[in-house]
Every structure is written in structure tokens, then in C-alpha cells.
Amino acid sequence: MALQNSLTETQLQTRRISFLFDGIKGFIEQIGVVIIIILTVYFVLRGEMTIGAIMFHILLFNNVSAPIRQLHRIYDEMNDALIYSESFFQIMNSDHQIEPSGSYKPENITGKFEIKDLNFTYPDNELRTLEDIDMVIEPNKITALVGLSGAGKSTLINLLDKFYSPDSGEILLDGVSLEDYDTAYLRDHIGLVLQKNHIFNGSILENIKYGNPDAFFEDIVEAAEKSYLHEQVIKMPDGYDTPATSLSGGQQQKIAIARMFLKNPPVIFLDEPTASLDAISTQQIKESLDAIKKDRTVVVISHSISQIIDSDMIYVMKDGRVVEHGSHAELYEANGTYRKIFDSMAKSMNLSLMTEYI
Ligand code: ATP
Numbered sequence: 138m139a140l141q142n143s144l145t146e147t148q149l150q151t152r153r154i155s156f157l158f159d160g161i162k163g164f165i166e167q168i169g170v171v172i173i174i175i176l177t178v179y180f181v182l183r184g185e186m187t188i189g190a191i192m193f194h195i196l197l198f199n200n201v202s203a204p205i206r207q208l209h210r211i212y213d214e215m216n217d218a219l220i221y222s223e224s225f226f227q228i229m230n231s232d233h234q235i236e237p238s239g240s241y242k243p244e245n246i247t248g249k250f251e252i253k254d255l256n257f258t259y260p261d262n263e264l265r266t267l268e269d270i271d272m273v274i275e276p277n278k279i280t281a282l283v284g285l286s287g288a289g290k291s292t293l294i295n296l297l298d299k300f301y302s303p304d305s306g307e308i309l310l311d312g313v314s315l316e317d318y319d320t321a322y323l324r325d326h327i328g329l330v331l332q333k334n335h336i337f338n339g340s341i342l343e344n345i346k347y348g349n350p351d352a353f354f355e356d357i358v359e360a361a362e363k364s365y366l367h368e369q370v371i372k373m374p375d376g377y378d379t380p381a382t383s384l385s386g387g388q389q390q391k392i393a394i395a396r397m398f399l400k401n402p403p404v405i406f407l408d409e410p411t412a413s414l415d416a417i418s419t420q421q422i423k424e425s426l427d428a429i430k431k432d433r434t435v436v437v438i439s440h441s442i443s444q445i446i447d448s449d450m451i452y453v454m455k456d457g458r459v460v461e462h463g464s465h466a467e468l469y470e471a472n473g474t475y476r477k478i479f480d481s482m483a484k485s486m487n488l489s490l491m492t493e494y495i
Contacts, residue, residue, distance in 0.1 A: 142261070147220050155213055162209065166202055173198050239317035246326045247311050248276035248404045248434030250297060255306035257296060266292045268457045270306070274450075276403075279435045281445045283478060284454035290438045293454075294406050297436070299323055328402040332409040333386075334393035341370055341384070341392065342377040348396030360398035363428070365421040366391040387414045394422060398429060405429065407437040411444070442482045451475065 173194050180186040255270040267289050274280045274297075282290040295301050296308060299320050308315040315323070336344055345357050352360075357377070361367040369388060373379045381392060390410070397405065410426065411419040423443065439445055446465050453461040453468065453475045460474050468475035 144220065148217075151216055151220060155216075158209070162206070169198055169202070170195060238320040239314075240319055241313055241317040242319050242322045243311065243313075246403045248274075249311055250274035250434070251309040251312075252293075253307050253309070255296070255308065256304045257292065257301065258304055259292075259301070265304075266457050267296070267303075270459055272452055272459060272462075274434060274436060276434045277432055278449040279430055279437060279447070281448035281451045282436065282438045282454060283445055283451055283475060285478070288454040289457040290454055291408055292457075294329075294408055294436065294438065297406065298327060298329065325400075326402050326404060328397035328400050328405040330390075330393045330397055330405075330407050330410040332412045334389065336381045336384075336389045336392060338380070338382055340375075340378045341366075341381045344381040344392050345395045345399060348399035349401075352399050356399060357395075360395040361391075363398045363425050364391045364395040365418065365425065366395055387418050390414055391418070391422070394425070398425075402433070404434045405436070407435070407439070407444075409438055409440065411439075411441065440482070442479065442486070453478070 174191060177186060177191040177194050181188055181191065250273070252270050252272040252274075255267060256265060257267040258265045270293065282293065284290055292301075296303060297315075299315055299318070302316065310318065310323075337347070341361075342354075342357060345360055346352055348360070349356070358367060361370060361377075366388060370376055370379070381389065384392070390412075391414075394410065407426065411422050414422060419441075437444055437448065445451060449464070451462065451465060451468055452459050453473075455474055461468055461471060463471070469479060
């Protein structure tokens with residue numbers, strides 16, 4: 138985080154200096170043209186030069202200043218490259234990349250999370266994002282996090298994934314503090330599907346394979362089939378060799394889901410997994426996610442009723458706190474925050490009118 142901030146700060150400084158020099162450079166160039174015009178006009182009036190010489194001198198000035206401008210551009214690009222490469226190597230060499238990492242690597246993970254008295258503030262945010270969180274996430278069950286935007290749902294997932302450490306309180310996984318787990322091992326056992334997932338510059342095949350680098354081609358095709366991507370890929374002229382970055386947002390989302398099928402982890406976090414999919418893809422993905430949800434720890438964040446209603450446990454978050462928890466039926470009866478959110482979701486879908494056509 139600190140490295141990224143320093144990269145941004147250096148870039149801003151370079152941009153500021155670059156704009157200042159651009160301004161001065163433009164000013165000097167224009168002044169140069171004016172001086173040449175005045176001088177040549179003076180010499181023409183004195184009869185020491187022809188009128189054509191005015192044009193000749195301006196063209197000459199432009200011809201000389203163009204390579205200087207080009208040199209300046211090369212200098213700018215070199216500066217940018219130096220900043221990026223310096224930060225790149227700092228990030229690559231950083232000891233803090235997956236810190237704090239413990240060394241605990243159990244034979245297998247059951248997937249029971251216990252969150253106790255947890256408080257968390259983002260390093261660059263003065264306000265506390267999560268406050269007094271107490272939560273139990275049971276294995277082989279689906280736990281939903283519900284709340285309005287900014288309630289802190291994604292932040293909680295970030296902490297469960299060990300992307301950040303809590304200010305106070307603790308998170309236990311199968312009775313052992315998350316801090317003690319080997320970070321790389323932990324992430325190998327967690328499947329993460331976000332609203333927007335990282336798709337790198339490579340083929341569809343390489344991008345899906347990222348879920349399990351040891352997978353064979355048949356496994357990759359099977360994962361693509363389960364995430365309803367295969368049918369679309371085989372219609373493309375280059376098939377699985379098509380660059381993944383050229384796919385639509387929804388297709389890229391299916392790549393992230395295929396990666397998870399390939400990884401087959403005991404713990405799954407789904408943060409708005411169908412947010413960028415069309416209605417048919419959403420239905421298809423919901424079916425395949427329902428299949429993969431079995432016998433694992435699943436935490437799902439969603440603003441869609443269909444993905445929340447069948448959860449075993451729902452935690453309702455508001456302004457960084459858990460305000461209610463229970464099953465859908467219990468929370469609905471309680472007539473509190475969940476009921477309000479649920480009723481708004483139902484109203485926004487115009488369910489009463491829709492049921493006439495279903
Ligand atoms: P949504 O449903 O819109 O995804 P959310 O409940 O998942 O919302 P979070 O993304 O966890 O909410 O954000 C909770 C608060 O933390 C917000 O006020 C947000 O501005 C802040 N926040 C989120 N990410 C960061 C970050 N990287 N640095 C600083 N503050 C952050």
C-alpha cells in the first residue's frame with residue numbers, strides 16, 4: 138500500500154514538473170516565432186532580405202525546434218519508465234508482499250471462521266470501517282453478508298483473505314489465528330470471485346489455468362463448461378488461444394468462475410459474482426455456483442434476493458457493524474434492517490407485476 142502511494146506521489150510530481158516545463162517550452166517556442174517574424178520584417182523593410190525569407194526562417198525555426206521537442210518527449214517517457222521500473226522492482230523485492238505470514242499449513246482446511254471483537258481501519262482512511270464485529274462462519278454452510286453500499290462487506294472479505302490485518306480483535310480459521318497461517322497456503326485454499334476480477338494479458342486458456350497451474354487441457358475445458366464459457370469460446374476463431382482481455386465483462390467474469398472450479402477450494406468467497414452478467418448468464422452461473430457451493434464454506438455478498446434467500450445464515454451490516462443475523466425467515470419476521478432491504482429489493486424488481494407473467 139505504502140509502495141503504491143509512493144508510486145502515485147512520484148507520478149503526480151513528475152506530471153506537475155512536466156506540465157510546468159511544457160508551459161515554459163510552449164511559451165519560449167511562440168516567443169521565438171514572434172522574435173523571428175519581427176527580426177525578418179525589420180530586415181525586409183531595410184531591404185536586406187526578401188519577403189520569402191520570413192517564411193524560410195519560420196520553417197527553419199520549426200525544423201530545428203521539432204527534434205528538440207522530440208528529445209523532450211523521449212526524456213518524459215524515460216522518466217515514466219524509470220518510475221515504473223523502480224516501483225516494479227521494489228514491489229517484486231518487497232518482503233511485505235504477503236506479510237504478515239505465519240508458517241501454519243494444516244493438512245486440510247475445514248473452513249470454520251470465527252471473528253472476535255474485530256475492528257479495522259484502512260491505512261489511508263481516518264474513519265473506522267469495521268467495528269466490534271463478532272461472527273461465526275460455519276463450514277458446509279452458505280453465509281450471506283447483506284447491507285447497503287459502503288457497509289463494509291467487501292472489507293470483511295479482504296480481512297478473511299488476509300489482504301489486511303485487523304486493528305484489534307482476531308480471526309480464527311479452524312481454531313487457529315489467521316495470522317499464524319502461511320499466507321500463500323491460505324490463499325491457495327480460498328476461491329475468490331469478485332465483481333471485477335483480474336484478467337491478465339494472455340489467452341483464455343492461460344487465464345483459466347491460473348486457477349491451478351498444474352491442470353491439464355481437459356480440466357480447463359471442464360471448468361469452462363461448468364462456468365458456461367466453453368460454448369462461447371469454441372465459436373471464436375482462435376478458441377482457447379483468444380486473448381482474454383478482448384472478452385466482454387461478463388465473459389471475463391466467467392473466466393474467474395472457471396478458475397474457481399479448477400482450483401476446487403474448501404472456502405469460497407463470492408463478492409457480487411454475477412454483477413456484470415446478463416440475465417441468462419446470471420441464471421446459468423447461479424446454477425453452477427449452487428453446484429459448487431455444496432460441502433464448502435461459502436460467503437456470498439449480493440444485492441440480489443435470489444442469491445441471499447437460500448443462505449443458511451445471513452449477517453446484516455450497517456455502517457461497519459453487524460446489526461442483525463439469522464436465517465431469512467427469522468430476519469424477515471424481526472422486521473428490522475433486513476426486512477427493509479428485502480422489501481426494497483422486491484419492490485425494485487416489481488415482483489407483483491412479474492408474477493403475473495411467470
Ligand atoms: P458495496 O456493496 O458497494 O460493495 P461494501 O459494503 O462492500 O459496499 P466496502 O467496499 O467494504 O463496502 O467499503 C466500506 C467502506 O470502506 C467505504 O466507506 C469505503 O469508502 C471504504 N473503503 C473501501 N475500500 C477502501 C480502501 N482500499 N481504502 C480506504 N477506504 C476504503
